[in-house]
Structure formats: structure tokens, C-alpha cells
Amino acid sequence: MQTPTSAQSIDAAPKRTISTTLAGIDWRRYVIYIGFVVVFIFFAILLGNQGFLSATNLLNILRQTSTIMVIAVGMTYVISAAEIDLSVGSIAGLSSVVTAMSISAFGVVPGIAAGLVVGVVVGGINGTLVSLLGIPSFLVTLGMLGVAVGTAQWITNSAPQPILSDAFNNMFGSGNIGPVPSLVIWAAVFVAAGALVLSRTKFGRQVLATGGNRKAADFTGINTKRIKFTVLLLSGVVASIAGMLYAGRLQSGRFQWGDGDELSAIAAVILGGTSLFGGSGTVIGTMFGALLIGLINNGLVLAGLDSSQQQIVRGAIIILAVALARRK
Amino acid sequence: MNATVNAVEMRGISKSFNGVTVLTDVDFDVRSGEVHALAGGNGAGKSTLMKIMQGVYQPNSGEILVEGEVVKITSIQAAKTAGIGMVFQEFSLVPSLTVAQNIFLNAESLNRAGLINDSEARRRAREIFADMEVEVDPRAEVARLGTAYWQLTEIAKALAQNARVLIMDEPTASLAKHETEALFALIGRLKARGISIIYISHRMDEIYRIADRITVLRDGRKLFTEPLTEITPEQIIEGIVGKKIEGQLSYRVREAAESDTEPLLEVRGLSAGTRVKEVSFTLHAGEIIGLAGLMGSGRTELARALFGIDRIDSGEVLIRGKKARLSSPQRAINAGLALIPEDRRDQGLVLDHSVRDNLLLPLLGQIGNGPFLSAEKGKLLADSLIKQFAVKVDNPGRAVSLLSGGNQQKVVLAKWLGTNPDVLILDEPTAGVDIGTKSEILDRVRALADEGKGVIIISSEYPELLAISDRVLVVRDGSVIRDIPRNEIVDEEALQLVVQGV
Structure with a gap:
């Protein structure tokens, strides 16, 4: 009696061969990692002689990518919740300026505090307008982009604000801890914390649910307005810290710092596999997205392309990667 | 030869999806200027039958005649050409466009330079509404209008395409009482112009008020088609409900909740x-x-x-x-x-x-x-x-x-x-x-x-x-x-x- 059933179930059991295992993997999800490795190997072979693989160059890539990576961590949350934050670059600029001016007037600790206040205030206004008044975040943050950078330029009369505190400069971006630049450590801390919170906390899960289906999240009792507020607030604060990293690395505050970073950050997030329509996102993916962009920038410079050619190649690679990673 | 020509006639329609039979040998006809009610329980096959008439699905067998001529309705476009229009329950309008733009969507009249002639569209929309004897501003943005106006726009859209048969699926479900009255008056006027209406509804009072005949489907078969003057609501409901398969879903007497305690x-x-x-x-x-x-x-x-x-x-x-x-x-x-x-x-x-x-x-x-x-x-x-x-x-x-x-x-x-x-x-x-x-x-x-x-x-x-x-x-x-x-x-x-x- 039992025989036919058991024979059937043996037949039905999947034969685990390498080809079926590979076919079973949803490789689109890993496009960013595959892409990263392919581009790395490509440059390693092509540019090995130009010093691409040297420790100094590799550390350079990391250092140049760090600030964008920090901003992109915050952006991952915003996009996962099906919103967007275009004001991050100019928040970074405003924060760098406010921090620099406060350090020279009041000292290092008040300076850092003032920089953070910039993030809290601007991010908080973004969040309030989006969640309470229901204005699309695209418009709110597009407006805020202008307001923040304009404020930074106005209060400084467009002049750079030097930072003379070595303590600040070493901590935020200029210094090293052992062989590792402090910038890279900052980025690593943000990536680690961001990845953990998004994938392993109640808040992270609620962000993804809000972005995935806001109505279902509401019906489940999640306060989706608060989630939208919080992600924009966080993004603002993270951007203000990125501004301080600029200030520390360049030992000055200037309204141009961070100019255009919003687009690089969004590119890194989307390359990393976060859905532009919300609902799915990974911070580790974002890190590789940022690294891939850094890698391409570095490789193209070493290859001797001028900046106009770099832009073309970079743009083409981003479109290609997103096209390969899209679902169905 | 039949003396009266049917606006639409469906003969021996059968349809199955993935081996599951949904319709079996259904005959259905609508006369010109008739309001024909279509009723049946969930899964009786009403919506499949209507989708076949609109060209969304193709029947496995059977034929469709429009004004006495056999036609092949292979697409929604073909159904429209044959004069069959649907007043969608989940409205098929673009909220950000005006009433007139919606009515002539994808059928815009062009001026000599090949550009869309919006004023011509407004003029024709006004004409249609005047014929319907209702007041709707063709320039109004649809998103700003209430449900009843959406419905009127839908009807106007179907009429603009010269529909001779309108399918209305539970059209009063989202209407207030006076809006329902207005809709019934409109249905009366359309009828007088020789337009046929297939009226899908569960509401007996409405069916008796406006319909001439009713067809009841059950389990994918036609049960009967009768003039409403010759059938009682009890007979219709019995037809819809039918004899259920015993024991599938039966009430089990449960211990009564204690009603003297504090309610939950x-x-x-x-x-x-x-x-x-x-x-x-x-x-x-x-x-x-x-x-x-x-x-x-x-x-x-x-x-x-x-x-x-x-x-x-x-x-x-x-x-x-x-x-x-x-x-x-x-x-x-x-x-x-x-x-x-x-x-x-x-x-x-x-x-x-x-x-x-x-x-x-x-x-x-x-x-x-x-x-x-x-x-x-x-x-x-x-x-x-x-x-x-x-x-x-x-x-x-x-x-x-x-x-x-x-x-x-x-x-x-x-x-x-x-x-x-x-x-x-x-x-x-x-x-x-x-x-x-x-x-x-x-x-x-x-x-x-x-x-x-x-x-x-x-x-x-x-x-x-x-x-x-x-x-x-x-x-x-x-x-x-x-x-x-x-x-x-x-x-x-x-x-x-x-x-x-x-």
C-alpha cells in the first residue's frame, strides 16, 4: 500500500546537482557582489602595473568612498521606506560650516553638538512635512536641498571656515588608527550598525513593511507616519555627521562639501539591491554599491580617462548593473 | 425568421479555465431597448459570461450574434466596434484628466495639424450629456467629482463609442439614494432610445423596478430567463440559492455563550x-x-x-x-x-x-x-x-x-x-x-x-x-x-x- 507513495516521493525528491543548485539561486540578488568582483578583477589585470593593487591605492579607494557610504546607509532606510532624501548633500555642507564656525567660537564639543543639531533640525523638518502634511518627500527634500546649501553659503559669505583643532580633525577624517584611516572606521561603524538595525530590529522590520505595503502596515498597527518621520530624521543626522567627516578630512567647513552626494548615495543604494519603490533593502548591499562606484572612479582615473569620459563610463555601468539586477 | 432582432444573442456558450468548467452551454439574449437583469450567486458564471461578451475571454464553444449577425468578438476593441460597452464598477477613468478628455480617451478628435482638439471634445461631451439629460461639466477634473459623476462619465464614454448595449455591474452599490433615483431615470431614457442594458445586481427591489426580464445562472448553467411580471422574488432567490450540497458547510450547534455575564x-x-x-x-x-x-x-x-x-x-x-x-x-x-x-x-x-x-x-x-x-x-x-x-x-x-x-x-x-x-x-x-x-x-x-x-x-x-x-x-x-x-x-x-x- 505504501509502496507507490514512497516510490513517488523518491522520484520527486530534487536531485542536487551543481547545475540545479546554481539554477535555484536567485542570482539577480547577488549582482552587486558579482559585479564588484568582476570589476575588481578586471581592473587588477588591466591596471596591475599602474599600482591598482597597492595597499596605498586600495586604502585610498576606501577613504574616498567612506563619506558617501555613511550617507548611503541613512539613504538605505529612507528608500526602503519608499521615500527619498535629496537634501543629504547640502545638509552635509551646512553641517560642515556650522561645525567649523562653532568650533572656532566655542570649542570642539559644542562644535560637534552644533553639527548634529543641523541634522536633527533639517531632518526633523523633512520628516514632519512628509509624515504630518503628506507632502511627497521628493518635493520636500528638493526644496530643503536649496534651503540648506543657501543657508550655508549665506552665513559664511561663501568663504571657507578653517578648523584649527587637531583633535577634531584627527577624530573626523584626517587621522589614522594604526594603519587604518579614521574615516574608514567611521564608515565601518555606520555600515555595521545600519545593517544590524535594518535586518535585526523591530524598527528595521517596520521600515521594510511600511515601504513594502503601507496599507497593510497600517492595518497591522504600525505607526507608518512615525516610521516615515524617523527615517528622514535619521537620514538628516547621518548626513550631518558625513558633513563633519568632510570638515575633518579637509580641515575646514565649506558650503560646497557634499555637493551632489545625494545622487551618488542613491546610486549606491540602488546598485546595492534596495528597491527604489521600497520594501526591500540591505545595508551590506549599499556598502558594496558605494565601493563599486569608488572602484570605478579610481580605476578610470588610473586608466587615464579624463573626467568627461569617466562620467560616461560610470553612468553606463550604473545603468547596466541596475538593469541586470531588476526583477523580472 | 425571428420578428424581433436581438441586440445581442449568445448561443451555447461554454468556457473552462485549466480544465475547470465555468460555463456550460449558456444561451443569453438581450432585446433592443430592454433592461435585462442578470443574477446568480458567487461563482455562478455571471462575470465570465459578461467578459466573454466584452471580448476579454474567448469561449470554448458557442457563438455571439449582434443585431442578428454572427460576430467574432476577439478583443475589447472588437466588442466596442460591435457596440457593446461596459460601465465598469471599478471605474476605468484617469482621475487627473477632465471629464471630456476621459470620454474621448484614445479616440480623440484631431484638428488639421494633427493635434488634439480639446474644445471639440468638450462640445461633443456636452452634447452627449444633454442627450442623457444630466448636468456634468466636461471641463471638470474627474478626481474632483463624486462617485455618481464618475459613473455618468463612464456611461457617456460608452455612448460616445456608439454603444448599443451597456453592461452595468452593481451600479448602485456606491451611490446615495437620490443618485440611485437619477440613475434609474437615466436608464429609462436610454431604454427609450433603444439602448439595451444588462443589469447585474443582487437587489430584488431594484431589479423589479427597472428590469424587463431576468436571467438566473447557477453553477455555470442558465437556470431560466423570465419576464419579471411572471416571476416572484421568492422564486428568483430560490433559483439563485438552489439546493446546496449537504454537509459542505453546515451549522454546528455550539454551546451558547453566557449572555448574563459582562459582554466582551x-x-x-x-x-x-x-x-x-x-x-x-x-x-x-x-x-x-x-x-x-x-x-x-x-x-x-x-x-x-x-x-x-x-x-x-x-x-x-x-x-x-x-x-x-x-x-x-x-x-x-x-x-x-x-x-x-x-x-x-x-x-x-x-x-x-x-x-x-x-x-x-x-x-x-x-x-x-x-x-x-x-x-x-x-x-x-x-x-x-x-x-x-x-x-x-x-x-x-x-x-x-x-x-x-x-x-x-x-x-x-x-x-x-x-x-x-x-x-x-x-x-x-x-x-x-x-x-x-x-x-x-x-x-x-x-x-x-x-x-x-x-x-x-x-x-x-x-x-x-x-x-x-x-x-x-x-x-x-x-x-x-x-x-x-x-x-x-x-x-x-x-x-x-x-x-x-x-
């Missing part, structure tokens, strides 16, 4: 919006209340108000004798309520997320490990819910969208029961669910009531309602008009008659 939920004079008016009832622990009513009667709105989604205007809700402020879903959940919403795909699930993540969404507080979520605990909890509800899923890590409708519904139920609510509100919990899963879900609901939970269930399927409810509240126009103990309802027909107010 007491609703006093609750009003919310325009669709919930002065509703009062009590629900005891272990009791299952069924809400019966026609579409648009306010059942769903009552559930939404109780769950804090829609604002309560007046009245109060007491839970275990204590006044509860239900101003948001969070508060309702904290007060011990759970709502299984009407539309599981839109309101119940995050479709792209895994089965496990969906199950755990309201339960994140239970799987904490310090500030972090424990993957281990989450897995255990999700697996136990999956087992408890017999959800058929190979890998809970895969997207919930890959499950069948019945299994998705089980996930929504399981998700909510993990929160251990006192009062469970189910809105159409078995819509689009196969019969096996249906009785499984009903068994689970009974078991929950046996454990001492209070259950409110909304269903348009009366056999289901009668199989599970201890009491049935009949809702009409936002008010509870009857509160009937289950043992006083003889059968489905009797309940239908009360709901219809016949």
Missing part, C-alpha cells in the same frame, strides 16, 4: 462617516456574530470604525465593561481587537516579503533578544503558527505572493491570532478561497470562539454565514435593522428575504 464588546449608538449610523450590539465571549447585508450596506465601514481606521463620530465602545478609545489601529490592537481585512493582498500582506516576515510583523515584540530580533525565536514562532494553521508552504523564507489565495488568507489569520486578541473581526475571510480551505478556516474560527474569543464575521456568502454564526445582524443603509438568533433562521432563503426586505 458592547457598541452603543456608534456612528462613523455616512455609512455607519447609530449601531448598537453586544458580543459575549465565545460568541460568533454574523453581519449580513448587501454590498455598500456599511458592514465593512462598521468593521473599519471599530478597528480605529475610520474616525468614530459619536457613540461609544466598551470592552469588558470599560470604555475604549479606538482612534487608531494601534489602540484597537492594544484594546484586544484584531481585524482580518477585506482585501488581503492590499491590506493584509506585504506581498514581496516572506511568509515568515509577514507572520511576525505584528509579533515583533515577542521575538526580541535585547534590542535585536532573534532569528531563532522568529523561526520557531513562525513555524508554530504555520503548523497550527496548516499553511501549505515549503519554505517560509519565500515570498508570500507565491502562495495560493487560501494559504495567503491563512497567513493573514495566523498573523493576527499570534497577537492573541479577545475580539476577532473577519471581513469576507473566505473570498476567493477554495472550498476545502474554506471549511478549514471556518473550523479554526469556531475553535477560537470555543476558547472564549468573541468573533464578528462579515460575509456575502450566506451559507457560510449561516454555518458559523450564533446570531446574525442584518445591516441596511448603515444601521442594524434586525438581530436574529441563528435558530430562528430557517434557511438561506429566509435570510435573503430579510436582507432584501422583501
